[in-house]
Amino acid sequence: MSNKEILLRLYEVMRPYRLKLFIAMISMICVAGFTGTQAYLVKDLLDKIFMEKDTFYLKLLPIVVIVIFFLKGIVYYIYTILLEQVGQSVIKDFRVNIFNHIHKQSLTFFGSMPTGTLMSRIISDVALLQQAVSNALVGVIRDFFQVVILLGVVFYMNWRLAMISFVVLPVAAFPIIKFGRLFRKLSTSTQEETAHVSNILHETITGNRIVKAFCKEEYEGNRFLEQVRRLFTLTMKDAKYRCMQHPLMEFIGGIAIAAIIWFGGLQVIDGTATPGTFFAFLTALIAAYEPVKGVTRINSTIQQGLAAATRVFSILDVEPEIQDKKNATQLAPFASEIELKDLNFQYNHEAPVLKNINLTVPIGEALAIVGPSGGGKTTLTNLIPRFLEIKDGAILIDGTDIRDVTVTSLRNQISMVTQQTILFNDTVRNNIAYGEENSSLDRIIEAAKAAHAFDFIEALPQGFDTIIGESGARLSGGQRQRLSIARAIFKNAPILILDEATSALDTESEREVQKALENLMKDRTTFVIAHRLSTIKNADRIVVVKDGEIIEEGTHDNLIARRGEYELLYNMQYK
């Protein structure tokens, strides 16, 4: 992405705030004007008061100084607070945009983007971007006015001396440009390493039990140290250049001052300039050089911001794979059958995962999907709510292609219980009525009872108002699964997908979960991926999926009688 493109897009983002930016800019010009006046006053101070001993000026000047500093303070406040507001608003907008954008993405996106990276985009890259917007980009504008006005004062007072600044400015520009390139490159690497740090943090904190179980604290500690060390090296490299540029710019400024003392001193001595002019000139020039020096610092912020913007935009530019068509309709309430037709699927140009799947599931049927792991069962069920995009073949609900209806209307008709129970760090109540803030407690209790979760919820310290910890950390595995079943029951959707919802449970809680599932499957159309015989035996029909293909299909008794793959699986797993 070129600088120009990035700036144009940033401008688009800032457009809503352009009035505020405009007012801020006017205030900046005023501040620059007052600074110029301050420098000019030095001339009167020296010539009128010190040389001519004029008592009128002695009375006037202190008042003028107070007024100028007071007014300058006010406009300074106005523009800094406005810029802060715009900068923070831009951050807020960006964060919300990225958040919403990420949640529109399909499962394949999350497969390729680690959580830590995404978090570091939303938190740290956006903050860098804000720095660039509110401090730097605008700082450049302010400094530009300041330099122009002060140079105006300088030329007005003594144009011959002022010519010196034309020698200094290009010399000063050289390191600014040179360092800018370095900063940009370093910033990109720094942010990438920062993202790796967040990834390690995320993985090891959420996976702390495995780290403990394998006694890998030291291993993870070293991995983290290694990563933090890489970040440290980069940051120090960046710091080296940042710390170097200030003295360098000072030195260049010093040379200019020396030149002015020499030539200006000569003029004062031979009488072509007054001491007042000389000092006012020097004050103005030093004041003008201040922002020039600042440009290097601002420049590093801008370069970092531009690099951050590139990364932020690159996420915003990932078109969600799954989107509503322009003329997408609402999916009518499910009434007759779901048909999977000539379905083929593969993840990102890898080997095919599903091959030529044809399957019709009438309303009310409980269909069990069994088969060796890695066979494509989860992938198959993820296609139905359009978590993954179908590119070859189709899924029809009551004859309507699911790609022709809105994603929301499709997913509203599907309840899911996944193998990995996903719960939120919130109350039991809010987990069951996920996202439905004003639901009645009666309905929630009803769902909890149907899920055989009521008794254990009642026994929790605050009952339905107990906060269950991250991913339900304060509950047992069986309780978590029953809670996610309660959530699915509460949603009350006609189509149900159960992906190994009873795996990893002991017999006791399995019996509870089993009863819960039976309640859930009543009057619903169910796709159930199961290891447990009890679940499978209750199913109306069983399909065996192996290597992405449906190889057998029928009732339990039929399939056993066939003495094929199912019988093999059955004998291996359940006997």
Ligand SMILES: Nc1ncnc2c1ncn2[C@@H]1O[C@H](COP(=O)(O)OP(=O)(O)O)[C@@H](O)[C@H]1O
């Ligand atoms: N996000 C993904 N990206 C790439 N390949 C995947 C992804 N998810 C699953 N697969 C692959 O697809 C195949 C089927 O996986 P899955 O549907 O989870 O099988 P099952 O649920 O039957 O165990 C496996 O070979 C797996 O490696």
Ligand SMILES: [Mg+2]
């Ligand atoms: Mg699976």
